[in-house]
Structure formats: structure tokens, C-alpha cells
Amino acid sequence: MTPLLLGLEDRVVVVTGAAGGQGAAEALLLDSYGARVVATDLADAPPAAFNGTNVTYRRLDVTDEAGWTALAHEIATELRDSAPLKGLINNAGITHRARLGQTERADWDRVLAVNLTGPMLGIQALAPLMGEGSSIVNIGSAAALTAHYTAAYTASKWGLRGLTHVAATEYGPRGIRVNAVHPGFIETDMTANAPAAMRGAQLDLTPLERLGQADEVAQVAVFLLSDAAAYVSGAEIPVDGAFTSSAGVKYMADRIAAAKAAADASAPTT
Numbered sequence: 001m002t003p004l005l006l007g008l009e010d011r012v013v014v015v016t017g018a019a020g021g022q023g024a025a026e027a028l029l030l031d032s033y034g035a036r037v038v039a040t041d042l043a044d045a046p047p048a049a050f051n052g053t054n055v056t057y058r059r060l061d062v063t064d065e066a067g068w069t070a071l072a073h074e075i076a077t078e079l080r081d082s083a084p085l086k087g088l089i090n091n092a093g094i095t096h097r098a099r100l101g102q103t104e105r106a107d108w109d110r111v112l113a114v115n116l117t118g119p120m121l122g123i124q125a126l127a128p129l130m131g132e133g134s135s136i137v138n139i140g141s142a143a144a145l146t147a148h149y150t151a152a153y154t155a156s157k158w159g160l161r162g163l164t165h166v167a168a169t170e171y172g173p174r175g176i177r178v179n180a181v182h183p184g185f186i187e188t189d190m191t192a193n194a195p196a197a198m199r200g201a202q203l204d205l206t207p208l209e210r211l212g213q214a215d216e217v218a219q220v221a222v223f224l225l226s227d228a229a230a231y232v233s234g235a236e237i238p239v240d241g242a243f244t245s246s247a248g249v250k251y252m253a254d255r256i257a258a259a260k261a262a263a264d265a266s267a268p269t270t
């Protein structure tokens with residue numbers, strides 16, 4: 001029997017939005033498996049979380065096409081001789097919690113630029129450097145599987161699903177796999193300021209009855225980057241405690257159960 005093959009050692013993997021949250025968790029997990037991680041984010045300096053690791057940090061605004069070109073050039077000239085570029089996690093993302101009627105054009109443009117145009121630029125810049133056995137993971141969202149109220153964010157993540165399938169089709173013949181991971185409500189800076197009502201409703205609607213952790217998304221993203229997922233491409237994996245699978249039915253089932261319990265409790269005993 002073939003043992004589980006990860007094959008992550010000595011391959012270059014770029015992670016965007018990696019200064020904190022899920023991106024940092026992905027960078028650190030990849031580093032622990034011997035990957036040559038190039039972690040990128042908006043800040044000039046690397047976060048303290050990378051101290052004592054082999055993670056290399058570069059500033060990159062994912063909306064900056066010239067920045068992607070410069071990163072590709074750097075990888076092609078400095079890193080590629082020693083290790084092949086075989087991975088990209090398009091993780092950087094921003095949210096804007098406004099419904100459609102309250103969404104300003106500037107906010108719509110900003111969210112789509114980071115969440116959708118950023119991954120498109122990243123794939124265009126780095127896929128030409130990738131060969132057989134490479135893997136691209138796009139971090140989508142449960143919002144991309146639902147009508148989540150955050151109009152710009154939800155639209156951007158649905159768009160990212162489309163980009164994922166287009167890229168998987170286009171780059172498949174070159175042996176490059178492209179997949180999407182759809183996190184549910186994950187405890188990071190992004191959700192730290194979410195409305196309390198949203199947090200509570202999310203718990204009510206999530207069959208595992210808890211929120212998720214950055215590490216739990218990182219585990220799945222790293223699996224998709226690895227050779228263990230060698231025949232997985234064009235897939236979308238929710239990491240959401242069955243939130244999207246349940247499609248709100250947990251709420252209905254819980255209400256039915258509560259009503260039955262109340263009726264049973266008030267029924268006369270004979």
C-alpha cells in the first residue's frame with residue numbers, strides 16, 4: 001500500500017495575506033513540513049509569528065500587478081534554481097459588511113479588487129513558473145455557497161469560484177491543480193469585530209455547534225497543496241462545520257424539536 005504522500009519538502013509555496021489569521025497558519029504549517037514558504041502581506045515587516053522559522057516574508061499588495069510581476073521575477077531568478085515553485089495560496093481577503101442597498105461603489109470595487117482580481121493576478125503571474133505537480137488553492141468562503149448578506153464580499157467569493165474552475169480547466173493539461181476551500185465562520189481578526197448577532201446566528205446554524213479555527217482551514221489547504229491530493233482539481237471544499245450543507249435546516253429541525261419538547265411537557269399525564 002502506498003503511504004500518505006505529502007511531498008511538500010523543498011517546494012516553494014507563495015501564501016498571500018499571511019501576516020495573521022488563516023494565512024499565517026497556512027505558512028507555518030507548510031514550513032513545518034519543509035516547504036520553502038514565501039509569505040506575503042501588506043505590512044513591510046514580517047509578523048513575529050515567523051521568528052525562528054524558515055518562512056521568507058515579502059510585502060505584496062495582491063491588487064498590485066507590478067508587485068506580482070516583481071515577485072515572479074524574484075522567484076524565477078533567486079529561488080527557482082534551488083527549489084521549484086509548486087504552490088500558491090490565494091488567501092488575502094477583506095470583507096465589507098453591508099447589504100446591497102447600502103453598498104457604495106468604492107467599497108464594491110475595493111472588495112472585488114482584493115478578493116477576486118488579486119487571485120487572478122496571482123495566477124497569471126505565477127502559473128507560468130509552475131510545472132507538473134503544482135497546486136493553487138483559492139480561499140473562498142461559505143459566502144460563496146450562499147446568499148450571505150455582505151453583497152460585495154459574497155459576489156467576490158462567488159467570482160472566485162468561477163476563477164477556480166476556469167483555472168483548473170486551463171492549467172490541468174500542464175499538471176497544475178486548482179481548488180477552492182470555503183471556510184465558515186473562523187476566529188480571526190476578520191471576524192473579531194463581526195456583529196454579535198451574526199456570531200450567534202452562525203452558531204445556531206452550524207451543525208458542529210462551534211466556530212472554526214484558522215488551523216482547521218490550514219490543514220485542508222495544505223492537504224490540497226500536497227501530493228496526497230494529486231488527483232483533486234476543480235474541487236470546492238467547505239470547512240464550515242456543515243453550515244452550508246445544512247442550508248439552514250438545522251434551525252428548522254431545532255425549532256421542530258423544541259416545539260415537540262414543549263408540547264410533550266405540557267401534555268396531560270394519564
Ligand code: NAD
Binds near residue numbers: 040092094095183
Ligand atoms: P484576516 O483579516 O486575519 O487576514 C486577512 C489578511 O489579508 C490580513 O493579514 C490582511 O493584511 C491581508 N490583506 C488584506 N488586503 C490585502 C491586500 N490587498 N494584499 C495583501 N494582503 C492583504 O482574515 P482571515 O480570516 O485570516 O482571512 C483569510 C481568508 O479567509 C480571506 O480570503 C477571507 O475572505 C477568507 N474567509 C475568512 C472567514 C472567517 O470567518 N475568518 C470566513 C470565510 C472566508
